[in-house]
Amino acid sequence: MRVMAQMGMVMNLDKCIGCHTCSVTCKQAWTNRAGTEYVWFNNVETRPGQGYPRRYEDQDKWRGGWDLNKRGKLVLKAGGRVKKMFGLFASPVQPELKDYYEPWTYDYKTLVDAPLGDDFPVARPKSLITGEDTKVTWSANWDDNLGGSAENGHLDPLVEKVRRESEDKIKFAYEQTFMFYLPRICEHCLNPSCMASCPSGAIYKRVEDGIVLVDQDKCRGWRQCVTGCPYKKIYFNHKTGKAEKCTFCYPRVEVGIPTVCSETCVGRLRYLGLFLYDADAVTAAASVTDPQELYDAQMDVLLDPNDPVVQAEARAQNIPEDWIDAAVRSPVYALAKVYKVALPLHPEYRTMPMVWYVPPLSPVVDLLRDQGHDGEDHGNLFGAIDALRIPVEYLAELFTAGDADRVTAVLRKLAAMRSFMRGISLGNDPDESIPESVGMDGQTMYEMYRLMAIAKYDERYVIPKAHVEQAHDLEEMGCSLDFDGGPGMQDSSPFGEASGRPVPVAVDTFNALKDRQTTDEIAAGTSLKGRVNLLNWDGRGAPPGLFPDKGPEPDTLAAAEDQP
Amino acid sequence: MPFATPPLETSPFETLPFETQPSAAVELSALDIVLWGVLPYVMVVVLVGGLIWRYKYDQFGWTTRSSQLYESKLLRIASPLFHFGLLAVIAGHFFGLVIPMSWTEAVGMSQDFYHFNALFVGGIAGIGTLGGIVLLIYRRRTTGPVFMATTKNDKTMYVVLTAAIVFGLWTTLASVFEGEHGHNYRETVAPWFRSLFIFQPDLTAMAAAPFSFHLHTLVGMALFIIWPFTRLVHAFTAPMHYLFRPYIVYRSRDREGGRTGGRPGTRAGSRSGTNAAENPNAPAARRGWSPVGTQDRDTRNR
Numbered sequence: 001m002r003v004m005a006q007m008g009m010v011m012n013l014d015k016c017i018g019c020h021t022c023s024v025t026c027k028q029a030w031t032n033r034a035g036t037e038y039v040w041f042n043n044v045e046t047r048p049g050q051g052y053p054r055r056y057e058d059q060d061k062w063r064g065g066w067d068l069n070k071r072g073k074l075v076l077k078a079g080g081r082v083k084k085m086f087g088l089f090a091s092p093v094q095p096e097l098k099d100y101y102e103p104w105t106y107d108y109k110t111l112v113d114a115p116l117g118d119d120f121p122v123a124r125p126k127s128l129i130t131g132e133d134t135k136v137t138w139s140a141n142w143d144d145n146l147g148g149s150a151e152n153g154h155l156d157p158l159v160e161k162v163r164r165e166s167e168d169k170i171k172f173a174y175e176q177t178f179m180f181y182l183p184r185i186c187e188h189c190l191n192p193s194c195m196a197s198c199p200s201g202a203i204y205k206r207v208e209d210g211i212v213l214v215d216q217d218k219c220r221g222w223r224q225c226v227t228g229c230p231y232k233k234i235y236f237n238h239k240t241g242k243a244e245k246c247t248f249c250y251p252r253v254e255v256g257i258p259t260v261c262s263e264t265c266v267g268r269l270r271y272l273g274l275f276l277y278d279a280d281a282v283t284a285a286a287s288v289t290d291p292q293e294l295y296d297a298q299m300d301v302l303l304d305p306n307d308p309v310v311q312a313e314a315r316a317q318n319i320p321e322d323w324i325d326a327a328v329r330s331p332v333y334a335l336a337k338v339y340k341v342a343l344p345l346h347p348e349y350r351t352m353p354m355v356w357y358v359p360p361l362s363p364v365v366d367l368l369r370d371q372g373h374d375g376e377d378h379g380n381l382f383g384a385i386d387a388l389r390i391p392v393e394y395l396a397e398l399f400t401a402g403d404a405d406r407v408t409a410v411l412r413k414l415a416a417m418r419s420f421m422r423g424i425s426l427g428n429d430p431d432e433s434i435p436e437s438v439g440m441d442g443q444t445m446y447e448m449y450r451l452m453a454i455a456k457y458d459e460r461y462v463i464p465k466a467h468v469e470q471a472h473d474l475e476e477m478g479c480s481l482d483f484d485g486g487p488g489m490q491d492s493s494p495f496g497e498a499s500g501r502p503v504p505v506a507v508d509t510f511n512a513l514k515d516r517q518t519t520d521e522i523a524a525g526t527s528l529k530g531r532v533n534l535l536n537w538d539g540r541g542a543p544p545g546l547f548p549d550k551g552p553e554p555d556t557l558a559a560a561e562d563q564p
Numbered sequence: 565m566p567f568a569t570p571p572l573e574t575s576p577f578e579t580l581p582f583e584t585q586p587s588a589a590v591e592l593s594a595l596d597i598v599l600w601g602v603l604p605y606v607m608v609v610v611l612v613g614g615l616i617w618r619y620k621y622d623q624f625g626w627t628t629r630s631s632q633l634y635e636s637k638l639l640r641i642a643s644p645l646f647h648f649g650l651l652a653v654i655a656g657h658f659f660g661l662v663i664p665m666s667w668t669e670a671v672g673m674s675q676d677f678y679h680f681n682a683l684f685v686g687g688i689a690g691i692g693t694l695g696g697i698v699l700l701i702y703r704r705r706t707t708g709p710v711f712m713a714t715t716k717n718d719k720t721m722y723v724v725l726t727a728a729i730v731f732g733l734w735t736t737l738a739s740v741f742e743g744e745h746g747h748n749y750r751e752t753v754a755p756w757f758r759s760l761f762i763f764q765p766d767l768t769a770m771a772a773a774p775f776s777f778h779l780h781t782l783v784g785m786a787l788f789i790i791w792p793f794t795r796l797v798h799a800f801t802a803p804m805h806y807l808f809r810p811y812i813v814y815r816s817r818d819r820e821g822g823r824t825g826g827r828p829g830t831r832a833g834s835r836s837g838t839n840a841a842e843n844p845n846a847p848a849a850r851r852g853w854s855p856v857g858t859q860d861r862d863t864r865n866r
Contacts, residue, residue, distance in 0.1 A: 081807050088803075089647040090632065090640045097633050097709075129634070130708045196811035199803030204815040217623035220801050221630050238634065238713070241627035 002279040003303060003314040005323055006190065006210030006354055007248060007272065007463075008332040009262070010342045011183055012452060013360040014414070015269035018145065018181035020044050022261035022270075026185075029260045030247065035239025037103030037128045040140050041246035042261045044183045048156045048172075048394065049143040051182075053099040056232040057346070058157040063093045064230030065193050065349030066286065074287045074350065076196055078227050084199065091223045095232065101138040103128040129238075146172070146179050158397040165402075166393060178363035178391045182398070185261060186233040186246035187345065187353030188212045190277060190301065191286045194245075197228025203243070208466065209274075210354065211248045219243050230349040254466035262461065271455075273330030273462040274323065275354065276303045276314060282352060291348040291401040298344060298352055302337050305330065326464035331451055332356065339440075339448045341410050343399035358452070359399055359407055361414045363391045378419030378434055385411045413438045413448075421449050592767055599782065600770040604760050607785045614792025615800060628798040634709040642703060646696025652689035653732070656682065661757045665750045675748075683740050690733040697726055721794040728787045731780040738776055747774050753781065 026042040045051045059065060063078040078084070078093060106123040114121030127134035143149060153159060153172040171177050188205075192212055195203040202218035203225055205211070214225075214234070221241040225234045234245045249259035253272075257263070262270040278301055285297035303310045305327035314324050327333065335342040335358065342356035364384050368375040375381065385392065385408055392411065396404040420434040420442070435445040451459065532545045618626065632639050660682060668678055701722055704710050739747065756770035770781075791797065 085803075085806065090636075090643040091630075092640075094632055094636060096636050130712060132708065191812065195813055198813075199806040200801070201803075201805065201809050201813050204813040207814050207816040217626075219627065220798055220803070221627035222803065223630055223632060236630070236633050238631070240624070241629035242624075 001281075001303075001310075001313050003276050003310060003317050003319065004210065004279045005208065005314075005319055005327065006275040006277055007188065007253060008275045008330075008336075008354040008356065009185070009259075010271040010332045010335045010356045010358065012267075012269040012271075012358040013180055013182065014358065014362050015267035016044070016181040016183060016360075017267055018044055018046065019266050020141070021264050021266050022183055023140075025260050025264040026246075029249070031244070033239075035237040036235065036244060038097065038100045038140070039235040039237070039244060041233070041235075041244075042183065042185045043140055044181050045141070046144050046146060046179055047182050047398070048149065048153055048159050048177075048179065049146070050152065050155050050157075052140045052184075053095050053232050054138070055155060055157050056095075056230075059230055059349070061093070062095070062230070062232070063227060064232065065228075065346075065351055066191070066196075067350070068287065068289065072287065072289060074191075074283060076193055076228060077230075078197065078224075084197065084224055088199065088222055088224075091227055093227045094223060095226065097129065097238075098138075101140060101142075102134060104134050104136055146177060149177070158394060161397055161402075162390070162393050166390075171390075178367070178394075180360040180363060182357070183261070184231065184233070184345070185259075185355060186212065186248070187231055187351065187355045188246075188248055189354060190279075190282045190352035191350065192229075193349070193351050194225040194229040194234050197224040198222070198243075199224055203234075206250075209250075209253065211250050211253070212245070213247060213250065214243050214245055216240075216242050216244075230346065230351065231353075253463055256463045256465040258461040258463060268460065271331040271335060271451075271460050273332040274305075274327040274464065275330065275333055275336075276305050276310060276319075276324075276327045277301045278303055286350045286352055291350075292403040292406075294347040294350065295344065295400055295403070295406065298347060299337060299340075301352065302333065304337075305333065320464075323464045326462050329462045331455065331460060331462060334448075334451060339413070339444070339451075341413055341448070341452075343407070343410065345399060346401075347399075348401035357399060358414070359395045359410055361385075361411050361418075364388055364411065364415075365418075376418050376422050378416055378437070381415035381419065382412055382437075385415065409438070413440065416440070417445055417449055417452070420445055421453075592771055596767055596771045599778075600756060600767050601765045603782075603785055604765070607788050610789045611791060615797065618792050618797060626797055626801065627795075629713075629795050631704075631707075631710045631713055634713070635703060635707045638699060638703040638707075642696050642699035644696075645692055646700055649689050649692030649694075649696055652685070653693055653729075656686045656689060660686075660750065661754045664754070664758070679739075679748075683736060686736050687733075687740065690729065690736055694726075694729050694733055697722075697729060701726070717794055721790060721796060724783065724787050724790060725796075728780065728783045731776065731783050735776045735780050747777070749773060749777055753777050 022042050023040055023044055027040065030041055031037075031039040040052065043052045051057060056062060056064075059077060065077050066074050067077040069075045076084075079087070104125045104127050107126050108123050110121050111123050125134050125136050126132070143152060146153070149172050154163075188211055190210070192203070192205065195205065195212065198219075199222045200218050200220045202215045202220070204213060204215065206213065219242040221236070221243070223236055223243070225243050226232070226236055228234075234243050236242075237244050249261075252259060252263075258270075258272050262272055281301050285301045286294070288294050288297045305311070305314075305324065311324055314327075315321075332342070336356050341358050343359060344353045344356055346353070361381075364381065365375040367388060368380055368384050373380045373384075392404050392407050393402075395411075396402050396407045400406040416434045416438045420431060423429075423431050423434070430442050430446075432442050435442050440448075530545045531548065532543055537543075537546070665675075669675075704714055704722075735749070752769045752773040756766045756773075759766035759769070770778075
């Protein structure tokens with residue numbers, strides 16, 4: 001057993017209102033630069049829907065993730081090492097910009113500058129790629145809230161699959177349909193196929209917290225990772241020619257604060273915490289034959305942080321005490337393995353994803369309410385979960401490789417929790433039969449309710465800090481994501497765009513700080529010496545020093561010094 | 565220049581089959597000395613020095629700068645055509661320049677057979693490469709986003725690269741039409757090329773070569789001189805180690821700790837090797853999570 005720590009995230013999909021705040025704040029923080037206009041480290045998809053990039057889940061086309069070969073050995077779906085090397089000159093399976101969308105802005109200046117005329121000036125859309133006028137035909141979230149789903153709904157690869165395998169059709173008629181939101185970030189997998197695909201070895205997993213990063217200096221732009229990632233969460237920066245991906249906001253996590261997407265989440269649906277897992281068991285777990293057993297295999301890889309044997313082993317691996325303690329208090333471990341309500345996204349890709357989802361019960365509850373039933377009575381809910389096969393099967397395609405029973409079990413737990421807690425808040429005695437019907441006891445169910453409904457900041461985000469002893473390395477660690485026009489970018493180098501070394505943030509701030517501390521000037525660069533304090537001014541006349549100097553002329557300064 | 569004073573009398577290479585008979589008939593001009601005696605070494609200094617300098621200071625700019633995101637259809641044909649063609653061309657250059665005529669004759673390869681092979685295979689490779697780069701340039705010019713992403717540096721590079729290919733193909737095709745009476749570069753250019761490595765450039769041999777070979781050689785040297793400063797550098801980081809590296813790459817934030825064996829209360833930096841608790845002195849076995857090939861730049865600079 002080799003115990004390693006992994007930062008993980010759980011998202012409770014019932015709480016997601018699809019406001020896209022996480023996407024926007026993430027973009028502001030990380031991809032607000034030239035070359036990454038189309039890059040969304042975090043995006044929110046409406047499901048059913050095609051997702052971003054379009055139909056990324058269709059692995060017959062995109063060849064992401066892992067497969068088992070005839071001998072049952074784990075191989076990259078896009079092909080082995082030799083095949084990849086031969087495909088290096090033009091990546092054979094590569095999403096183009098049209099599979100994402102052509103980013104655009106609007107010509108706002110026309111609104112102000114347009115000459116007087118009979119027509120209102122119009123801000124035309126301009127492509128951010130060509131700079132030409134463009135026609136907006138698709139975006140990162142074109143099918144938001146089932147927009148256009150009556151025509152495009154069947155293009156969702158999961159809808160296709162469910163339709164193939166079941167008699168019923170997923171309905172896109174307004175009254176019969178269902179939907180929910182799926183926020184997605186990089187999964188920071190235990191068995192990442194992007195990393196395995198990278199010819200340069202530039203993608204790495206951090207030993208300490210399992211965050212997967214791209215070394216911007218080592219990336220040579222071979223683009224195999226884009227093909228390798230089945231979630232299509234590695235993007236190619238078309239300005240720098242390097243791959244970029246979600247960083248799990250590692251500079252924030254290192255100092256113990258949550259990722260930007262978690263911090264700004266309006267619904268507070270994200271949980272952050274540690275998993276302890278057995279690194280030696282990952283490959284075997286990812287090689288399980290039946291895709292529907294991958295969930296169980298993944299569960300077995302996760303270790304119980306309360307187990308003294310695991311703790312002893314963790315100490316032997318030099319995992320510090322406060323990290324073990326954080327693992328014990330980890331909300332993500334509780335949701336995934338103790339309560340077993342969080343499920344991994346597409347376990348069938350065999351990457352062992354570490355961002356988990358509590359499947360949404362709301363399509364079922366909403367439907368019951370609309371039909372005039374009591375949506376929180378557990379009898380009604382249990383019956384409805386079984387009867388409403390289509391949402392469950394769809395969720396099963398997302399989270400359990402099609403095992404509908406597993407999703408049903410989770411939804412029943414959520415339904416039971418609602419009924420159980422409603423009874424309590426109505427002043428009734430806790431009805432122990434409800435938790436028992438889903439294999440839990442009242443106490444555990446109450447704790448689960450606490451965590452899922454009213455957990456405070458410190459309970460949702462249990463993030464152990466990186467250690468001070470490592471501070472010297474943290475300064476220069478990881479991606480040197482730069483900003484447009486910043487050092488090392490664009491025209492600042494003779495080799496064209498994006499060459500040269502970016503100035504590390506630490507050096508930049510160090511110099512700024514030193515300047516501030518040693519300069520003779522105050523911040524604004526002008527001295528207040530000799531200026532009239534308006535509180536003491538009697539209002540008569542304009543004494544010298546009432547207005548700021550135009551320049552540092554010695555005569556004026558000398559005159560000003562005469563004033564009291 | 566340190567290589568300006570080779571050990572003339574006691575050269576250990578004298579007995580090697582590098583040299584052919586000196587072509588004393590050709591008179592050397594000063595230009596010949598500069599072009600074939602000095603420029604090659606200048607080129608090597610610029611190439612090697614430039615590469616080292618860029619590797620040290622411009623890792624971030626060291627990339628293929630792929631434009632496949634903008635356009636894929638043409639690239640899927642043109643780029644492999646160009647690259648595979650180029651690999652064949654490089655192999656051909658190796659065969660023609662490095663392997664002496666006496667060796668191929670020693671294994672019973674007739675001059676005619678060699679000549680036919682070189683022209684036939686070399687011609688196909690050359691035409692493939694040229695077709696590839698013409699397609700690539702056409703694509704670059706006609707696809708809006710790709711053209712916009714083209715820098716002046718790129719344009720200069722394309723001119724030199726295309727010129728090198730065109731002139732190279734010219735030398736090949738010229739010998740096809742000249743047939744039997746064509747120039748045998750294995751008696752002029754190749755001995756000169758080999759003599760460069762022992763710092764005794766055989767200027768007379770090279771000077772005897774026809775103009776087309778001179779031109780191709782000059783443009784080739786120009787290409788190698790600009791090489792480190794263009795996007796072509798990606799060729800020098802061809803990821804051959806991918807064939808051997810472990811799939812999953814682990815890296816530690818704290819490699820100092822790893823070196824000192826881990827301080828109490830900290831995590832050991834590089835958790836590669838055997839379990840420290842079990843066997844602290846055993847040599848580290850290579851595990852899947854050992855750092856490979858790549859080191860952080862701060863470690864490099866330390």
